[in-house]
Amino acid sequence: MYHWDFYTVLQSFDLFLMGIWTTFLYTIGSISIGVVVGLAACFARLSHRAPVRLLARSYQELFRCTPLLVQILWAYYALPMILGISISNTAAGLLMLSLYVGSFYAEIFRGGILAIDKGQSEAAHAVGMSGVQAMRHIILPQAVKKMLPAFINQSVVQVKNTSLLYAISIAELTYMTSVVNSETYRPLEAYSLAAVLYFVMLFPLTQVADYFERRMRRSD
Amino acid sequence: MTHSDETVIRLRGLRKKFGTLEVLKGIDLDLHRGEVLSVIGPSGSGKSTLIRCLNLMEEPTDGSFTFQGREVSPKFRAKAPAIGAGELRRRVGMVFQHFNLFPHLSVIDNITKGPRTVLGEDRAPAEAHAMELLEEVGLADKARAYPAHLSGGQKQRVAIARALALRPEVMLFDEPTSALDPELVGEVLAVVRRLAEGGMTMVLVTHEMGFAADVASRVLFMENGMIAEQGSPHDILRAPKSERLKGFLARFHA
């Protein structure tokens, strides 16, 4: 019978807290940059110019069809060789997390915009609005409601994806758990606690996504 | 109904192609100030395409289009003396078959959104004007309601008020009542009629032949992308010349 000993692990709880804080920072940072990148890619894909569409499409497929872990390792170990400069693990990790989530956000944004009836932009244009005004005042406010559940779900995945930063020694929650493990030799307790902490952070978010999804279906 | 000799819209040889399909095959038209033009014709004859060209919802592929003597340019912001899509649409209002109200905005915001974003009007005067328009269409009590809570007839009356909010000189209606339950048609036609009586220049695509006969100063019969016959409501609806028009009208008297 295994003798559980959470006490030893909990003595290092400050390490877990530091990990959570780092995870939080990378999540917020990459989501913020990812939203900007995603919006840019989304509008590029809706552009009238074929080369612009192709460029955005290529970016999206490149990041959606390769594993994030490979992207992170590539940015940290391979990219500096190409550029001839050194790249910190912070920069490499943040860059790839952002570009990765941005490629998915772009698709979510695009889907939300395309889901709005064509009559809406026609009516906006009919009262003299420009394309930008129609987008800002008429299309986006309606599209945001439609994209919210998928956006939150993708952001939940993003929190979990920060654990891959472990591979380039960024001190987020998973990395800090491994530190606790190597100090205490208590892998069962350490990793179980990490799982519980992730769950406690993410469960409320998925509930929020479900709430918006239900509300959206009711208003349709 | 009387109208002045001033030509508001002039089309010469107007053509519209969708890919290789030619939908308008050379339209000549003079729309005078105060005139109420009714457009009738079989499905697919190009009625909607014609009316949508008049506010550049569709861009004509060929021919000339002038608005009050100024050439119309498809550019949103064309340099004077040409008139761009932005200015044209402020001066030519449109009402759609399916209303296309903005569902995320209240009735009054639906009406003020255009003037406020496009003309930069302040909230207070925009709302005061919107309330006047809502009085006119009989929906002052619905100002704070959302479109989802309105009947079809009420939605279409709000849509008319929304178009009027920019103080247009011409109003375009594309089958404004054909998406409505029969008992709701009357309330919308009453509003259109009052506009016509008030001297608004209008182009109205409709299948309501009785109404067309009643309010129109001129009726235009379209067939296969061309104006096949036109004249006074009496001439077109009671004394049609071509066999096609006779056949078309016969279907409505059945």
Ligand SMILES: Nc1ncnc2c1ncn2[C@@H]1O[C@H](COP(=O)(O)OP(=O)(O)OP(=O)(O)O)[C@@H](O)[C@H]1O
């Ligand atoms: N955006 C478009 N792309 C391709 N073809 C189009 C488009 N809009 C209209 N058409 C075609 O143009 C023709 C004329 O259409 P239009 O809508 O002007 O007819 P209509 O007279 O208004 O018919 P209805 O009485 O059914 O409304 C039809 O054959 C239609 O399929």
Ligand SMILES: [Mg+2]
């Ligand atoms: Mg039509």
